[in-house]
Amino acid sequence: MINETRPTFQIFQEVHIVLWLTGLSSAGKSTISERLVRELRAIGYRAEPMDGDVIRQELCRDLGFSKEDRDENVRRIAFVAKLLAKHSIIVVVSVISPYRQTREEVRSRIPGFVEVYVNAPIEICERRDVKGLYRRARAGELQGFTGVDDPYEPPLSPEIECRTALETPEESVRRILDFVTLRLPPPGVAHPIAEATLLTDR
Amino acid sequence: MINETRPTFQIFQEVHIVLWLTGLSSAGKSTISERLVRELRAIGYRAEPMDGDVIRQELCRDLGFSKEDRDENVRRIAFVAKLLAKHSIIVVVSVISPYRQTREEVRSRIPGFVEVYVNAPIEICERRDVKGLYRRARAGELQGFTGVDDPYEPPLSPEIECRTALETPEESVRRILDFVTLRLPPPGVAHPIAEATLLTDR
Numbered sequence: 328m329i330n331e332t333r334p335t336f337q338i339f340q341e342v343h344i345v346l347w348l349t350g351l352s353s354a355g356k357s358t359i360s361e362r363l364v365r366e367l368r369a370i371g372y373r374a375e376p377m378d379g380d381v382i383r384q385e386l387c388r389d390l391g392f393s394k395e396d397r398d399e400n401v402r403r404i405a406f407v408a409k410l411l412a413k414h415s416i417i418v419v420v421s422v423i424s425p426y427r428q429t430r431e432e433v434r435s436r437i438p439g440f441v442e443v444y445v446n447a448p449i450e451i452c453e454r455r456d457v458k459g460l461y462r463r464a465r466a467g468e469l470q471g472f473t474g475v476d477d478p479y480e481p482p483l484s485p486e487i488e489c490r491t492a493l494e495t496p497e498e499s500v501r502r503i504l505d506f507v508t509l510r511l512p513p514p515g516v517a518h519p520i521a522e523a524t525l526l527t528d529r
Numbered sequence: 530m531i532n533e534t535r536p537t538f539q540i541f542q543e544v545h546i547v548l549w550l551t552g553l554s555s556a557g558k559s560t561i562s563e564r565l566v567r568e569l570r571a572i573g574y575r576a577e578p579m580d581g582d583v584i585r586q587e588l589c590r591d592l593g594f595s596k597e598d599r600d601e602n603v604r605r606i607a608f609v610a611k612l613l614a615k616h617s618i619i620v621v622v623s624v625i626s627p628y629r630q631t632r633e634e635v636r637s638r639i640p641g642f643v644e645v646y647v648n649a650p651i652e653i654c655e656r657r658d659v660k661g662l663y664r665r666a667r668a669g670e671l672q673g674f675t676g677v678d679d680p681y682e683p684p685l686s687p688e689i690e691c692r693t694a695l696e697t698p699e700e701s702v703r704r705i706l707d708f709v710t711l712r713l714p715p716p717g718v719a720h721p722i723a724e725a726t727l728l729t730d731r
Contacts, residue, residue: 373616385608388601389591399590406587407609414575414618 341415342372342511343439345408346503348421349430349482350445351474352460353452355491355499356421359445362500364419367507372417377404379422392471398429405433412439417507421445425473427480443503444485447492449474543617544574544713545641547610548705550623551632551684552647553676554662555654557693557701558623561647564702566621569709574619579606581624594673600631607635614641619709623647627675629682645705646687649694651676 346363348356360376367374379400383390386403390396401424408418424430434440452474453461464472471477482488487506489499548565550558562578569576581602585592588605592598603626610620626632636642654676655663666674673679684690689708691701 375612375616386588386605403588407612410577410609410613411616414577414613414616416616 342417343412343415344441344507344511345412345418345420345437345439346441346443346507347408347424347430347433348419348443348445349424349485351447351449351452351479352423352472353455353457354445354447355489355496356423356445358496359443359489359491359499359503360419360421362496363503366500366504367417367419370504370508373415374417374419375411377408377411377418377420377422379404379420379424382407382422392477394426397424398426401426401429401433405437409437412437423473423479425477425479427482430482441487441506442482442485443487443489444482445489445491445499446481447490451492544619545614545617546643546709546713547614547620547622547639547641548643548645548709549610549626549632549635550621550645550647551626551687553649553651553654553681554625554674555657555659556647556649557691557698558625558647560698561645561691561693561701561705562621562623564698565705568702568706569619569621572706572710575617576619576621577613579610579620579622579624581606581622581626584609584624594679596628599626600628603628603631603635607639611639614639625675625681627679627681629684632684643689643708644684644687645689645691646684647691647693647701648683649692653694 348360350356357378360378364374364376382404383400386407387400390400401422404420404422408420411418424433430442434442447455456462460469460472461475463469464475469475473479487503489502491499494502550562552558559580562580566576566578584606585602588609589602592602603624606622606624610622613620626635632644636644649657658664662671662674663677665671666677671677675681689705691704693701696704
């Protein structure tokens with residue numbers, strides 16, 4: 328007998344993947360991350376976003392924007408991302424992470440690391456200026472702002488590049504999803520126990 | 530047909546539980562945590578240990594042992610524990626977490642928080658002195674050591690108390706497992722797809 332009131336089991340897939348979205352402020356990382364996580368969940372994967380701004384608030388309130396502090400920020404994010412990925416949660420990190428070598432260190436430590444370069448010309452990013460930070464940086468109110476008076480080292484061979492000045496967020500998300508789904512077995516069937524039980528009656 | 534070469538699916542349970550082991554240094558937190566995680570995995574749950582020492586190294590290298598720093602340490606652990614628990618991973622935290630109010634704040638933020646008081650008299654902990662820290666604290670080489678020159682506020686009504694001077698680690702683990710398994714639906718059947726598929730042939 329099927330007990331419809333206890334949909335407590337799920338079947339899902341063993342996967343190990345961390346999508347690491349790097350790029351300038353206002354390049355489109357968070358927009359892509361939000362939609363991507365929604366899509367991944369919709370097709371049956373477990374997914375969790377890790378937004379640089381949230382992590383700064385929750386795990387890194389002690390850190391500023393020097394190279395050392397940015398690296399430590401990235402290191403902590405990588406630690407948590409790896410912990411989640413170990414349990415088959417697809418992690419979507421969005422953090423500027425401007426230093427190439429630091430990203431390569433993360434790659435070497437995380438199995439299933441996928442570098443996604445969210446690429447838009449700084450002029451476009453500055454025109455978008457989602458959080459008003461470029462304006463403040465140009466006005467001298469913020470020091471050490473990536474792209475203004477702090478470096479950004481673009482990935483040399485990212486697994487995926489999203490040119491957000493030339494494509495819509497939907498197109499970027501589609502490109503990433505195609506990459507993921509081609510490389511992973513199909514997602515687990517995230518059905519409640521009632522439906523899982525039905526399978527045994529075939 | 531059963532494809533034995535792709536044991537990629539797992540069936541498992543939606544659970545939300547964070548077992549928070551608090552107690553003095555050398556009270557037995559890590560010993561219980563290790564065995565508990567092993568047992569939980571053996572019976573089919575996803576489980577992840579979060580050891581205070583590891584987290585200090587990975588996420589909290591900036592923090593010392595003042596009340597403020599201890600609280601921030603606990604806050605970061607709670608953030609990550611909640612993130613894991615959200616994805617049905619049973620988290621077993623072992624961290625001294627000496628302040629009652631801080632633990633209560635964590636309780637209020639984490640659904641499924643279970644306080645486990647790992648209780649042994651300080652004389653026993655000091656005799657065990659697993660890491661040689663009591664000796665160093667008594668010698669004045671360490672300041673702000675819980676139980677020596679820093680407070681420990683015992684839980685007033687923990688869900689579980691393990692009196693490790695009076696019971697074996699096996700008994701402590703059994704008590705916690707009984708608590709968990711009584712309150713949760715039975716664990717998911719963590720079988721690979723080959724075995725899951727077999728069920729459909731019954």
